[in-house]
Structure formats: C-alpha cells, structure tokens
Amino acid sequence: MNTKSASVIVCVLWLLVIPLAGRTADLPPGVMRIAATPAPALRLDNLDGKPYDLADTHGHWRFVHFWASWCAPCRREMPSIQQLVTLLGDTDIEIIVVNTAESEDEAFSFLAAVAPDLVPLMDKDGLVTEAWQPRGLPATYLVDPQGRIQYQALGGRAWERPAYLAFLHGLVQGLTTTPAGNR
Amino acid sequence: MRTAAQHVTLARQLAVLLAGSLSWLSATADDRTFQRPYIENDDLLVRLIPRSPDQMAAFYEARGFPQAALDRIRQTCFVTVHIENRSTDVIWLELDQWRFTGDGKPLPRLDAAYWQAQWDDIGLRQASRSTFGWTQLPPVRDLQPDEPVGGNLVFPAATKVLNIEATFHTGADRHGKPIRLGFGNIGCSK
Numbered sequence: 003m004n005t006k007s008a009s010v011i012v013c014v015l016w017l018l019v020i021p022l023a024g025r026t027a028d029l030p031p032g033v034m035r036i037a038a039t040p041a042p043a044l045r046l047d048n049l050d051g052k053p054y055d056l057a058d059t060h061g062h063w064r065f066v067h068f069w070a071s072w073c074a075p076c077r078r079e080m081p082s083i084q085q086l087v088t089l090l091g092d093t094d095i096e097i098i099v100v101n102t103a104e105s106e107d108e109a110f111s112f113l114a115a116v117a118p119d120l121v122p123l124m125d126k127d128g129l130v131t132e133a134w135q136p137r138g139l140p141a142t143y144l145v146d147p148q149g150r151i152q153y154q155a156l157g158g159r160a161w162e163r164p165a166y167l168a169f170l171h172g173l174v175q176g177l178t179t180t181p182a183g184n185r
Numbered sequence: 186m187r188t189a190a191q192h193v194t195l196a197r198q199l200a201v202l203l204a205g206s207l208s209w210l211s212a213t214a215d216d217r218t219f220q221r222p223y224i225e226n227d228d229l230l231v232r233l234i235p236r237s238p239d240q241m242a243a244f245y246e247a248r249g250f251p252q253a254a255l256d257r258i259r260q261t262c263f264v265t266v267h268i269e270n271r272s273t274d275v276i277w278l279e280l281d282q283w284r285f286t287g288d289g290k291p292l293p294r295l296d297a298a299y300w301q302a303q304w305d306d307i308g309l310r311q312a313s314r315s316t317f318g319w320t321q322l323p324p325v326r327d328l329q330p331d332e333p334v335g336g337n338l339v340f341p342a343a344t345k346v347l348n349i350e351a352t353f354h355t356g357a358d359r360h361g362k363p364i365r366l367g368f369g370n371i372g373c374s375k
Contacts, residue, residue, distance in 0.1 A: 031331050032331050070319065072244070072248055072316070073319070075333070102316075103313075103315040103316045103319075104248075104312075104316075105249070108248075127310075128311065129311065129315070131315070137332075138326075138334055138335070139319050156332040156333075157332060157333045
C-alpha cells in the first residue's frame with residue numbers, strides 16, 4: 003500500500019470515527035456532565051465594541067469560555083481554542099470567549115499573538131464571570147440550543163485532540179447523550 | 186530495556202528521593218533554606234511556591250492595581266498552591282481542614298473577608314477585586330478526577346516560617362479515607 007492510499011484510508015476512517023465516537027464514547031477527560039441549568043445572562047460588548055447577548059443565539063450549541071491573560075493555564079489553553087475554531091470549520095457550534103476583568107489592551111496584546119481569530123467579549127468588571135460561578139479560570143461551559151448549561155470542562159483542555167472534537171461533533175449532531183430528563 | 190514511561194517514572198522517583206533528602210538537610214541546617222514543597226503520588230499532586238512581596242506587588246501592578254492596593258499586598262506573605270486530583274475519586278480541598286502554624290503557634294489565613302475589608306478601605310475598583318479574587322485558592326472545591334486547582338494562600342507579614350498540615354477528605358460524600366499531608370519550613374520570602 004502506498005502512502006497516498008494509506009492517507010485516504012486514514013481520512014475515511016477519521017470521518018467515520020468522529021460521529022461514532024460522539025455517540026458511544028465516554029466523556030473526554032475533564033469534561034463533566036452537570037444537571038441542566040439555565041445559563042446566566044451573558045450580555046457584553048466584544049473587543050470591537052459590538053454588543054452580544056447569549057439569549058439571542060439560542061438554536062445551536064455554544065462553547066462559552068472564560069479566561070484572563072494573567073492566568074497560566076488560560077495562556078496554555080488559548081492556542082488550543084484557536085485550533086478548535088479552525089478544526090470545527092462550519093460546524094454549527096458557536097465559540098464564545100469571555101475575558102474576565104481586563105482591559106482591551108491586555109486582551110488584545112495576548113490574543114493577537116496566540117489566537118488572532120478570536121474576538122473576546124469583555125467582562126470589564128468581572129461581574130458576569132462571577133454570575134456564571136466558574137470553578138476557576140479558565141472555565142468552559144457547553145450551553146445547549148435551549149440555553150441550558152449541560153457540560154462543564156474542568157481546567158484547561160487540549161480541545162484540538164480527537165476525543166474533544168468527536169465529543170463536540172457528537173453534540174452538534176445530536177449523537178452525544180444528554181443527561182436524562184434534560185432534553 | 187526501559188520504556189520512556191519507565192524512565193519518566195524512575196526520574197520522578199529519584200526526584201522525590203532527592204526532594205526528601207533536601208528537605209531533611211534543610212530541616213537540620215542552621216541557615217534557613219526555604220522549601221518549595223512538592224508531593225506527587227497516585228492521588229494528588231501538590232506544589233507550594235512561596236512568593237516575595239516584590240513578586241506579588243509586581244504581578245498586581247502589571248494588572249493595573251493602584252499603589253494603595255500594592256502597599257497592602259506588600260504587607261503580607263503569599264504562597265502559591267497548585268493541586269491536581271490524580272485519583273479516580275473526588276478529593277476535597279477544604280481550607281478549614283488545613284492547619285497553619287508558625288513558631289509553634291496557629292497562624293491566621295488572610296481570607297476573602299479580610300481582603301474585602303482592605304479593598305473597601307481603599308475603594309478598589311471592581312475589576313481589580315475580581316482579578317484578586319480569582320488569584321486566591323478557593324476555600325472549598327470538590328476536585329473531580331483529573332481536575333486541577335490553583336491560587337494563593339496569604340498570611341500576615343510577620344510570618345517568617347510556615348508549616349501546613351493539610352487534610353483532604355475523599356469521596357463524593359467525604360466519607361472515603363482522608364489524605365493527610367504535611368509541609369514544613371515554608372518561608373515567607375523577603
């Protein structure tokens with residue numbers, strides 16, 4: 003078998019594995035299923051001054067990530083989220099990154115270097131972040147199309163890895179099991 | 186032939202032995218060589234890093250904290266703590282289950298209520314209060330398998346050497362076998 007054939011087979015297997023993994027696999031490491039609760043309000047301006055309201059974006063899954071540039075695990079994780087955006091492509095899941103209690107300069111100078119495609123929402127006084135009650139920074143929540151938090155990631159995660167991609171694809175395709183009674 | 190994983194394990198074992206040796210040497214030395222305690226086993230990874238007032242003031246100054254806040258921060262002793270749950274069960278971080286002593290006497294931990302009073306006193310803006318809060322070790326956390334947590338413990342400036350006895354309850358209902366760890370000779374760097 004030549005290299006080209008092997009590559010094609012790997013790609014085909016990958017396409018098959020993504021949806022199947024979402025259906026059958028356990029949760030990827032560090033992702034915790036929680037009792038579905040309505041997501042707290044998330045109404046903020048982004049780095050460009052454009053207003054955003056989570057309540058206006060129901061109808062698809064949202065990946066809501068809280069971070070700050072001084073936080074070492076956040077700094078390590080952010081390139082992974084940039085990669086995730088690229089790898090998800092047109093997948094119907096919205097990536098929302100929320101900067102906690104920093105200035106535009108601090109957020110921009112960090113993201114420009116490691117995640118230039120991400121435009122954060124600016125929680126300038128940190129109160130929106132506190133309303134979400136994260137277990138720490140960084141914090142990631144997965145909000146379902148009805149606006150309920152269904153999953154929480156513990157600490158920083160390597161989102162570009164196959165297990166996480168498969169899980170997120172499974173959510174979007176409705177293949178990943180949601181907690182009983184939460185549908 | 187050893188695998189890479191076996192080499193890593195061996196290296197870790199040697200590091201633990203070396204750390205243990207250094208700890209003993211330090212404990213018996215007349216000149217104080219402060220430790221950066223580190224424990225790693227099948228259940229937990231715990232690392233403590235004493236910080237100097239200048240380090241901490243520089244960190245918060247870079248985050249836009251005003252001079253009045255930096256002055257308060259300089260009057261204290263910071264120890265950065267990093268913990269990871271390496272087990273397959275819930276491990277409880279509960280700071281009220283930790284005992285802090287110095288020179289044989291109990292030491293108070295400067296908790297969120299202390300800092301709120303400080304910040305109220307100088308009128309610190311909300312963004313800085315939020316940032317400061319996120320840099321503190323949470324007082325309670327049910328650490329899930331594979332979950333890390335980090336942050337600072339803060340003590341009065343008069344603290345010179347700190348000893349910590351940390352008790353972690355285990356199990357979702359806290360009824361598992363508790364884990365007890367001791368850390369000694371932690372210095373408040375000047």
